[in-house]
Amino acid sequence: xxxxxxxxxxxxxxxxxxxxxxxxxxxxxxxxxxxxxxxxxxxxxxxxxxxxxxxxxxxxxxxxxxxxxxxxxxxxxxxxxxxxxxxxxxxxxxxxxxxxxxxxxxxxxxxxxxxxxxxxxxxxxxxxxxxxxxxxxxxxxxxxxxxxxxxxxxxxxxxxxxxxxxxxxxxxxxxxxxxxxxxxxxxxxxxxxxxxxxxxxxxxxxxxxxxxxxxxxxxxxxxxxxxxxxxxxxxxxxxxxxxxxxxxxxxxxxxxxxxxxxxxxxxxxxxxxxxxxxxxxxxxxxxxxxxxxxxxxxxxxxxxxxxxxxxxxxxxxxxxxxxxxxxxxxxxxxxxxxxxxxxxxxxxxxxxxxxxxxxxxxxxxxxxxxxxxxxxxxxxxxxxxxxxxxxxxxxxxxxxxxxxxxxxxxxxxxxxxxxxxxxxxxxxxxxxxxxxx
Amino acid sequence: xxxxxxxxxxxxxxxxxxxxxxxxxxxxxxxxxxxxxxxxxxxxxxxxxxxxxxxxxxxxxxxxxxxxxxxxxxxxxxxxxxxxxxxxxxxxxxxxxxxxxxxxxxxxxxxxxxxxxxxxxxxxxxxxxxxxxxxxxxxxxxxxxxxxxxxxxxxxxxxxxxxxxxxxxxxxxxxxxxxxxxxxxxxxxxxxxxxxxxxxxxxxxxxxxxxxxxxxxxxxxxxxxxxxxxxxxxxxxxxxxxxxxxxxxxxxxxxxxxxxxxxxxxxxxxxxxxxxxxxxxxxxxxxxxxxxxxxxxxxxxxxxxxxxxxxxxxxxxxxxxxxxxxxx
Amino acid sequence: xxxxxxxxxxxxxxxxxxxxxxxxxxxxxxxxxxxxxxxxxxxxxxxxxxxxxxxxxxxxxxxxxxxxxxxxxxxxxxxxxxxxxxxxxxxxxxxxxxxxxxxxxxxxxxxxxxxxxxxxxxxxxxxxxxxxxxxxxxxxxxxxxxxxxxxxxxxxxxxxxxxxxxxxxxxxxxxxxxxxxxxxxxxxxxxxxx
Numbered sequence: 001x002x003x004x005x006x007x008x009x010x011x012x013x014x015x016x017x018x019x020x021x022x023x024x025x026x027x028x029x030x031x032x033x034x035x036x037x038x039x040x041x042x043x044x045x046x047x048x049x050x051x052x053x054x055x056x057x058x059x060x061x062x063x064x065x066x067x068x069x070x071x072x073x074x075x076x077x078x079x080x081x082x083x084x085x086x087x088x089x090x091x092x093x094x095x096x097x098x099x100x101x102x103x104x105x106x107x108x109x110x111x112x113x114x115x116x117x118x119x120x121x122x123x124x125x126x127x128x129x130x131x132x133x134x135x136x137x138x139x140x141x142x143x144x145x146x147x148x149x150x151x152x153x154x155x156x157x158x159x160x161x162x163x164x165x166x167x168x169x170x171x172x173x174x175x176x177x178x179x180x181x182x183x184x185x186x187x188x189x190x191x192x193x194x195x196x197x198x199x200x201x202x203x204x205x206x207x208x209x210x211x212x213x214x215x216x217x218x219x220x221x222x223x224x225x226x227x228x229x230x231x232x233x234x235x236x237x238x239x240x241x242x243x244x245x246x247x248x249x250x251x252x253x254x255x256x257x258x259x260x261x262x263x264x265x266x267x268x269x270x271x272x273x274x275x276x277x278x279x280x281x282x283x284x285x286x287x288x289x290x291x292x293x294x295x296x297x298x299x300x301x302x303x304x305x306x307x308x309x310x311x312x313x314x315x316x317x318x319x320x321x322x323x324x325x326x327x328x329x330x331x332x333x334x335x336x337x338x339x340x341x342x343x344x345x346x347x348x349x350x351x352x353x354x355x356x357x358x359x360x361x362x363x364x365x366x367x368x369x370x371x372x373x374x375x376x377x378x379x380x381x382x383x384x385x386x387x388x389x390x391x392x393x394x395x396x397x398x399x400x401x402x403x404x405x406x407x408x409x410x411x412x413x414x415x416x417x418x419x420x421x422x423x424x425x426x427x428x429x430x431x432x433x434x435x436x437x
Numbered sequence: 438x439x440x441x442x443x444x445x446x447x448x449x450x451x452x453x454x455x456x457x458x459x460x461x462x463x464x465x466x467x468x469x470x471x472x473x474x475x476x477x478x479x480x481x482x483x484x485x486x487x488x489x490x491x492x493x494x495x496x497x498x499x500x501x502x503x504x505x506x507x508x509x510x511x512x513x514x515x516x517x518x519x520x521x522x523x524x525x526x527x528x529x530x531x532x533x534x535x536x537x538x539x540x541x542x543x544x545x546x547x548x549x550x551x552x553x554x555x556x557x558x559x560x561x562x563x564x565x566x567x568x569x570x571x572x573x574x575x576x577x578x579x580x581x582x583x584x585x586x587x588x589x590x591x592x593x594x595x596x597x598x599x600x601x602x603x604x605x606x607x608x609x610x611x612x613x614x615x616x617x618x619x620x621x622x623x624x625x626x627x628x629x630x631x632x633x634x635x636x637x638x639x640x641x642x643x644x645x646x647x648x649x650x651x652x653x654x655x656x657x658x659x660x661x662x663x664x665x666x667x668x669x670x671x672x673x674x675x676x677x678x679x680x681x682x683x684x685x686x687x688x689x690x691x692x693x694x695x696x697x698x699x700x701x702x703x704x705x706x707x708x709x710x711x712x713x714x715x716x717x718x719x720x721x722x723x724x725x726x727x728x729x730x731x732x733x734x735x736x737x738x739x740x741x742x743x744x745x746x747x748x749x750x751x752x753x754x755x756x757x758x759x760x761x762x763x764x765x
Numbered sequence: 766x767x768x769x770x771x772x773x774x775x776x777x778x779x780x781x782x783x784x785x786x787x788x789x790x791x792x793x794x795x796x797x798x799x800x801x802x803x804x805x806x807x808x809x810x811x812x813x814x815x816x817x818x819x820x821x822x823x824x825x826x827x828x829x830x831x832x833x834x835x836x837x838x839x840x841x842x843x844x845x846x847x848x849x850x851x852x853x854x855x856x857x858x859x860x861x862x863x864x865x866x867x868x869x870x871x872x873x874x875x876x877x878x879x880x881x882x883x884x885x886x887x888x889x890x891x892x893x894x895x896x897x898x899x900x901x902x903x904x905x906x907x908x909x910x911x912x913x914x915x916x917x918x919x920x921x922x923x924x925x926x927x928x929x930x931x932x933x934x935x936x937x938x939x940x941x942x943x944x945x946x947x948x949x950x951x952x953x954x955x956x957x958x959x
Contacts (some may be wrong), residue, residue: 003755069531099458184703197455197546200640200641201640201641202641202643203641203645204639204640204641205639205640205641205642205645206616206641206644207546207570208546208568208569208571208616209546209547209568209569209570209612209638210569211640211641213640277554278546278547278550278551278554279551311531322555323525323551324524324543324545324547324548324551325545325546325547325548325551325744326544326545326546326547326548326568327524327545
């Protein structure tokens with residue numbers, strides 16, 4: 001069993017500490033240089049030392065929203081390449097979205113993804129099950145069977161498509177109560193977004209691109225929080241993107257309703273002004289919004305209205321982005337840049353501290369997904385899922401160096417702060433000195 | 438001028454006036470026994486049309502041929518060429534064929550911009566209409582027509598449309614002609630008012646350099662030119678307006694309404710007209726309607742644009758396009 | 766010619782002053798009448814910019830001599846130049862053919878400086894697209910030599926042997942506020958014409 005001593009890391013941004021890992025668990029934590037070795041049964045000299053002065057130690061990051069593309073679109077990503085990207089980004093667990101080919105709407109498909117995750121070894125993969133058969137919004141998928149499968153699905157989502165039928169949504173919300181599941185809604189009123197290409201507003205008017213109005217998101221969120229309240233279920237809102245959505249979620253929470261929400265890193269940083277380049281690397285769903293929306297999302301993440309950051313990592317092959325805007329696929333890769341974007345937009349602006357990062361990127365997403373073994377405190381006896389970050393690092397994003405199979409990042413050439421130096425998955429280093437182990 | 442013509446917003450006032458002045462000289466060539474100039478001999482202009490538009494294509498074709506360019510018509514409509522990567526592959530093919538200019542019509546907004554900025558091709562890119570974005574040569578020929586009618590062909594030389602009041606009526610939301618005209622007319626000093634039912638005005642229009650009115654009757658008496666846009670009947674099905682009849686009654690131009698325009702004011706239409714919808718036959722056929730003139734002016738404008746874009750590269754000499762005399 | 770250096774006025778010295786220019790134009794007018802035997806079918810076409818002013822001045826003098834109306838116009842050669850690919854596109858000047866037309870007439874092209882001959886080559890092409898004159902002649906204020914084409918002038922105000930490093934600049938009151946022909950020296954080596 002491996003023994004690792006992480007020396008002098010600021011745990012959740014606090015005072016420097018030493019953290020001793022023994023096998024799959026954290027054996028001891030103490031102020032720097034003060035570990036009581038006698039109680040651990042380990043000789044001080046036996047542990048591999050990771051010098052972590054100046055670095056931040058976080059619980060392993062958890063992503064509630066990842067597209068791993070396998071099965072079906074292995075040209076853009078596989079479970080193996082996606083989990084490598086996750087590890088590089090500091091994640092120890094990701095939730096794999098259901099919009100694969102075939103759709104993850106049966107126990108068979110979710111078990112396949114779950115098994116591929118086990119085999120990858122870089123990151124835990126928790127499959128998400130589709131709410132409706134084929135994501136078609138017509139007929140409930142076998143939610144119970146997926147939950148009862150080896151994959152143990154607890155999060156269900158038709159992400160990419162909205163469960164727009166109010167009755168189907170109501171039934172899904174009710175049905176998953178039986179096994180403490182949650183429905184993660186991709187809030188997009190389909191009729192209001194026919195032909196939509198970007199945020200509807202000043203820029204879309206000028207560029208002549210079909211508008212995706214904020215109200216198409218907000219109206220669904222309003223309906224779903226009311227439904228969740230009515231049937232006493234919990235609902236999770238995927239990639240919330242507008243100031244109006246924030247207001248609705250804030251209101252729902254003030255009522256004590258069981259509503260959670262996520263925001264993507266790109267919606268915390270980028271605006272629809274970038275679409276003026278017609279470069280499809282900025283094409284994403286929901287679309288990049290306005291500066292006012294970005295600021296509202298940051299506030300909401302800081303005050304807890306938005307519970308967590310989720311990447312919506314959406315890999316696409318080069319040819320699906322190297323074309324005109326209308327023909328391009330929607331989505332951006334995000335696993336490898338998520339923490340840096342959060343550091344820039346939330347930590348360096350003073351809106352949250354590193355403990356807040358741990359909360360929004362590990363504790364809360366794990367709690368929403370009811371994910372065992374992740375999002376745990378950094379303390380003795382806990383699973384050694386850990387991420388070590390060098391916050392002083394400054395680097396320019398170069399997609400050529402990505403572990404992901406796809407390169408569709410909106411941050412190419414942009415300087416972002418911070419770097420994950422080490423990731424530990426149950427005590428095993430998946431990333432060492434910023435490189436895959 | 439920039440190397441490409443993608444958006445009317447890219448043109449400065451001086452660029453725009455230079456194009457109009459050049460078109461004025463080009464128009465005179467049409468009156469000569471020999472309507473051809475040797476200017477672009479040996480240069481290749483590709484008409485790359487992903488959408489059917491016979492009018493625009495033959496206008497560009499006539500313009501290029503009058504300047505002695507070789508013209509290749511590449512119609513991508515209906516073939517397997519319709520999506521993403523093939524725009525790139527098509528561009529690479531054209532590049533290999535040595536296209537000096539690519540005139541592109543595409544259903545996707547921004548496709549010409551992508552073509553010009555992606556590094557796929559070297560030649561000049563002329564936007565001949567992209568999606569619901571822009572159609573800059575249409576706006577230029579409209580401005581040219583207005584300057585000739587409202588200022589004068591000869592007396593207009595070197596001048597813009599300062600203070601002229603232009604009204605654009607119809608489906609603004611889906612109109613690339615309207616977008617380009619708002620930019621260009623504003624650059625040329627005109628005052629633009631858009632008139633449409635609120636459903637056909639884009640969200641975000643308040644940032645445009647123009648006024649918006651929902652009442653045609655209110656703005657007609659103050660208009661120097663009224664541009665009627667085509668309204669497609671399909672829009673009815675998407676509930677943009679209730680019926681054709683109601684649209685014509687509120688926003689169509691008939692003889693009664695035309696009579697309320699100032700005596701000098703002209704009626705314009707980019708074509709093709711839907712008679713009985715946005716314009717009555719009586720108005721369309723009146724001598725205040727410039728629609729046929731606009732077609733002829735289109736060739737002159739496109740000649741001017743091709744000539745100005747296909748000069749040598751800007752890096753070769755200072756940009757001021759005065760007639761220097763270095764090779765007497 | 767290199768307008769940039771001429772514009773500085775540096776080291777440029779006048780070789781013709783206003784009275785000289787008036788005198789040579791009078792002489793050219795007489796030569797035209799003599800060679801055309803009365804100038805009845807002559808049409809003067811100036812090449813923009815300064816050739817047009819010279820053509821108008823010549824027309825006035827011809828009208829004084831013959832007492833008749835002298836058709837005068839302009840011929841822009843920009844679209845017929847052979848260096849269009851090498852330089853940014855230029856603004857066009859006006860081509861104005863007098864009402865009489867040029868068909869079967871004696872066209873006298875008028876320009877300020879004859880140098881390589883390429884402008885006149887372009888002018889002959891432009892003329893051919895407009896009509897078929899009986900004959901075409903050329904009048905220039907200054908012939909500075911260095912021809913690159915088999916072209917010569919029929920009427921020359923002044924032959925001015927120059928080196929390629931020198932510049933010749935014609936100034937006319939209509940455009941420049943005064944009449945003069947200036948000979949200067951380029952500060953950089955000539956880039957050579959095309």
